[in-house]
Every structure is written in structure tokens, then in C-alpha cells.
Amino acid sequence: MITFRRTIQIISLILFLTLLASAISSAITPTPLDLFLLLDPALIALTAISGRIFSVAFIPALLVLLITFFFGRIFCGYICPMGTTLDGTDKLFGTTRKRKPEAGKLRLLKYIILFFLLGASLVGVSFVFVAAPLSLITRFYGLLVHPVLAFLSNEILSRVQPLTEWLDMDTLVFMRIATPRFATQLFILAFFGALFFLAKVSPRFWCRNLCPSGALMALLSKKPLIRRRVSDDCTDCGRCASSCPMSAIMAENPRVTLHEECIVCRTCQNTCPENAISFDRVRMEQVSEKQRFSFTRRQFIVSGLFGAATATVGLTGLNSLHGKPGPGQVAPKGLIRPPGTLPEMDFLARCSRCGECMAACPTNTLQPIWLDAGFMGLFSPGLNLRRCYCSPECRMCGEVCPTDAIRSLSKDERIWAKTGTAVIFRRKCLAWEQQKSCMVCDEVCPYKAVEFRKEPGNPVPVPQVREEKCAGCGYCEHFCPVQNQSAIVVTPMGALRMSEGSYIAQGKSEGLNLSITPKSGYGPQPEGRDWGKGFAPGFEGDESGSE
């Protein structure tokens, strides 16, 4: 029987996946694409603290907390895609029904995690990515499930191609499903593999023991307005206690509820043979509800201090870019952040590593990085321009970012949001080193930032980067025909990283001249090129033509 709760859960999961799929296919939806991320209480609360920001976009998470205060952890039981997924996998892989009393102590872990993260956030460092449920589940579906499904669909299309060709089904014959590839997917696999396996210890192991959003909501739902009530019809049979997926009912006394653990799933109500259980406004206290696993003030403080200490250690890391930019700041050499990324420390304080930007990136250039930016930058997004270029017309990453760690830009501003500058490695370049006809970098550059010129003694034209015209989009790096490391590489040099203000104004003040459109249709020759000496690249001298 599909209960009311299951229906809501499935609808919610489908909505979550639809929004993610819309982000992946750059579709426009009436609902914000990052809606679910904005509902995650711990993700939003901790980011607001670490980033020292408050945005109207954070109101949904506040509403969730408000609802929790009055109605208990409804979010966990009905809305959270992580909870629904775990309910599904618990069913799929089987879970234990054995109640282990010591498992109860594990529940403290989630508070420890929450206060650890809070301590770090107070120092201005965001570690939410290790535990915020919506960040994790978005990565799971966006960076792991989607690529696998796309890969399999493409394989199937390829296998059935003889059949579709025979049936003349051209749409299927020529259909290609973009298959993204991601770094760190083995981590996601291991992490979720472990979570699914932990169902063997208890159902919803994550939600009971680890989830910091669960912990935050638990703190607010010790005594919600609407809560489980047991009438005097109760015979203490204990069926409710053994059926509770959260072990929120005391085995010794089924009349006692740990409301902060209760996700209002009402399984107990359906199980009770005496119909003694209701969820209702409580008019009077029936049973003294003493807290069995209480969290002491000392534990609060200690875990908070540990979080703050870890964050401080992180801030003293070699790659940590706090303080004023200047000599001695060891910025990661090859790390290109997406266009519109805030200055590094602000960015790291806000980025929840949910992977939504990477899933939404249509060219798959946006990748989670491992330790390129130190421990503090773990799983944050970076452009892999060898994989693909970053399209100057595309603004998806800024659109979907729930915490505005990547700014949402207008079309014109986007073109000026410089991510780096291309540098040519002459020793690898076919034209410079091997004197071969190759101007692929010039051919593909949408900003016309690659120029070619004649070098004495070299029969072919050689490329050269005009820095003030280069936005670091990486078309050149992606298409460079040299193997492995490209002969033209975008470096983070000159990237515009601003928390506010116009990229166009800033770029112009720095002497940049970024444009991807010609001045007019039948335009004059672009400025800055010297045609005067009769140089026509690719053409040979008169003598060779006369033979």
C-alpha cells in the first residue's frame, strides 16, 4: 500500500530530479533550479554564518525551520531527497530490525557534526560540504547517477543502431546523449556505498546519526506543537517501538517519544493494534518525557571549538588565500574558477560544493577539484579547459548556484568575466617548434585574442596571444591538436574576481578589450592586425604559384 507519506516523498524526489535534469539541460523552469538546496537548513544556516551573508533566497530554509518548530521534522520524513533515497536503498538492500541499545549513543554524532561545522563557520570557513544532505545528494544524482545513465543510454543507442537504421528512425539513429565525465566520482561512490551499507546497522542511519540538518531540526523539535500522543488504550505491546524507522520510541516504555528524533512518518500510528496513537495538538502531558540521550553544554562547546580549531588550521594552510593579495600568497597554479566566481576566500566561505554548477555545465568543463586549492578547496568547482572550453554565451553556473558563490551575470557582463589568460608553450607548439601549418588556436578563439605573425626563418605563421583580448575561455586549450598537455594553456593570471560591481567597468579600467561580436556584419578588418606587409597566412609566395 502506498501511503500518503510515500506519495509525497516520491513527488518530492521527482521534483528534485526534474529540477536537476532541467539544470543539466539548461532548461528554463518556473521554479528556481536550486530550490531544494535552498531548503536545506544546515547548508543555508551555516553558509549564512561562514559567508557573513543573508539573502532573501535563504527564506525557504527559514520556513523549513519554522515548520519544524511547530510540526516536527516533516522535512526529513516527507521532503528530503536524501531521506527518500535512503528509504529506497534501505528497502532495496535490506535493513536490520534488531534494536541495539548502544546504537542510540551514535545519535550524539550528528550534534557533534553540527557544532563542529558551526564552529568552523564562525571562523568564516565552510565545511558544510562534508555533511549537508542536499549538497551530498545533489552530487550523488548530478555527478554520479546522471553520467552513468547517460553513458548507458548512449551504449544502448549505439547497440540498436543497426535496427534503427533499418527502420529508418533518423531521430534515434542520430541521437546523441551528452555523457559528462567527472572527477571525484569514486569518492561519491564510496561515500554513498558506505551510507547504503550502514542500513545494516539501522534504517536511515544517516538521518539518525550523522545529518547536521537533522541535528539542527532536532534542536528545534524537542516539543513541537503537533506531536505523537499515546492514549491510555496503550497496552505497552511495543510494536510501535520496533517499527519506528528512527527509533524515536523508547523500547522500555512505548509511551515515551523522542520528538527530536521523530520524522512524523506515522508508521507507529498505522502499526498500533489499539489505535492508541495520534498526531495531534497536545492538550496535556501524559507521560514525563525525559531525554535519554541528552547533549551537554560541554559537548556543544568542545565540538564547536574543534570545528573552529580545524578551520583555523585550514586558514594557516599554504594555499589559503586569506589576507590582502600580494607577495607570498601561493595561489594554485592551474586552477581556473568559473566566470563570476567571488574572490577566493569569500567564494570558499560560500560554496557548498553541491555540484549543481558542474551538473549544469553544458560543456562539462566544470569539475570538482580534489586538493588543488588545498584542503579548504576540496570538491569546489574548477574549469578543466582541456576537457572543454567555457562558452562565453553560457551563464548556467551562476544561474544555479544556491549561495551566489558564483555570481549570476547578465549576457554582456558574462563576456567580460575573465577567468584567466592563455599562454603559449612554444616548445610544444606545432607552428613555433615544428614549423607545421597549424593555427587551430586562432581558428577557434571566439574573442579573436590569438594573432599570428611571421617569424624570421619560419615558413609558417606562428600564434601569439593578445592578453587584453583574452578572457580565458579555453577554446584554444581544448582544441590544441598537441597531445596530452596543450601547447596553449589558460592560466589564472588576470582573472577578474569581484564580489560586487561591473566586470565591464573593471575590465575596461584594466585596459581589457573583450568582445565576441564583430562591430558590424560586413565589418571592416578587425583592428590591431598588420596586413600592410602583404602577409596572407597559409598562402605561399608568387614563385611557387607559377609552376
Added chain:
Amino acid sequence: MNRREFLRYQAKGILWMIAGGSGILLPKRLIAAPVTDIAVVKGAPTAATRAAVDLLGGMKQFVKPGDRVVIKPNMSFPAPPERASNTHPEVIRELAVMCKEAGAAKILVLDHTLAREELCLEKSGIRKACNPISKKMVFALSDERFYKTTDIPKGMSMTSTDIMKEVLKSNVLIAAPVAKSHSSAGVSLSMKGMMGLNYDRSVMHRRYDLHTSIVDLCTVLKADLTVIDGTRVLSTNGPRGPGKVLKEDTVIASKDMVAADAYAVSIFEWYGKRFKPGQIRHIREAHKRGLGRMDVENLNVKAIDL
């Protein structure tokens, strides 16, 4: 172009052809010879395309009923027609219409685009132009499953490459490039355009000599008909542009890829100067290797103005 204009161009074209054919008016460059090697027509894209192919004897010379036809345009860049980075949509559409009239069973317009497939198909305007004929006609194929490793028996440097399966399956290949400059190949016309039908073109820059491997590729991808769109010519800054666009209103057609390319090199201005076909090495090599003829002065060129 509206219908009236279109009809006017058509009528003009027919009249000129009757005039030319009956010998009342001999086009300037016409040398008395039974076969037209190169047809050159000045006019609007649609009408000039039809007239140029008709001067070669009509599409039925190339396409027999039941044939599978692949048309290879330039549509590698997300740029509108006026930028001259891609073939004019109307040229492609008219070619497709003529193939259909000749009884082709299947017509595909295929390219391996550099930029994102969808973006190129949309911005080039080619898909939209061909939609009235068939919605399943214009495709950008980037996935490796659409390609098959193929030997190049006459290859001097490149002896094998992955070629689009649909091209291998077809009976007729029509090269329909735009006339444009190219920073490494000099010009990008029908021969250079064949690099849009193989899978990995980077190897042609990296491992082989670009010009020699272009000729190698054309020994297996020899177009049955070449129609060069010179309605707009990207005279500088090719192949992507933006560069100097010349409004030439010219369509060149030939059975001989090399001759068509050679003629296009000789009649248009490149980088503000005039060049001979032999100054483009892949054209010169193709001529030497017998793929076609670049000595356009010895060929029968029929030129008309609509």
C-alpha cells in the same frame, strides 16, 4: 527573399540559360567546348545555386532516383550567415531541393562541428532553412559511434582515418563550402571542408603535414559535385572570423573539387590581394597527384550573371 523575387530570379536564370544555350549571347569567358568544367553564376543565393548546377547539366547528372546524398556544408561555428563563416542556408536548401527533384531517396546535411552542435545548427540557420524539406536532414555528428575507420589507399602521409558512416553509405557526396580564408590552410574551400567528415582532425595538424593530409583525405572523400558559396566571402581572419566579408554574390559549381577551389582562389580577393591557385599548397598538390585540375585557364568556364 519573397516569392516574387524568387520567381524573378528563376525566370531571369532560365532566360539567360536559353540565351546562352542558343548561342545568341556567348558569355565572355566561354570557350567553345561541349562540356562545362566550371559554372560561375552571379546572383542571389538560391537562384545562383540552381543556375550553376543547371549549367553543369542539372542535378540529374549527379543524383539518380533512389540515391542517398550527403551534402557537406560549413556549419562549424555558431555564427549568422552575414559573418561568412558558414555556408549560406539558402544555398544548402536549394541543393537539397534539387536533390529531391532528382529523386534522391535520402538527403542528409552533415558536419562535425567545432562548437556545440545545437548552437551551430541553430545559429548557422541551416537547420531552419532545411526544415520545410525535412526535419530529419541536418545533423552535426560528434560522437565516435557515427564514424568508421577507413583506409586511404592513395594516402601519401595519412593512410587511414575515421570517416562518417553515413558518408560511406551514400552514393553521392556534394561539397558545399563557403569561400573563406583559413589561417593555416590559406583557404577553406571544398577540399579543406572534407575535414568536417572525419573524426579526429587534430591528427592532421599534429602528425601529418596539413596540406598533404587534406589531399590524402580528398582521395577517399572526393565530392561528386562541388558548389562553392561565394555569395559572401570571408576574405580575412578565417575560418571563424569575424573578418572582412566581401559581398560577391557568386556561386561556383564543378564536378572537379580542385578546379572549383582553384577558381575560387583566383577570382576572389584574399587579404586585400590577388592570388593564383598554385599558391595554396593543397590545391597544387591535388593537381600534381591527379585529383583534379588547378589550371583553370585551360578549363571551360561558363559564367553568367542573373
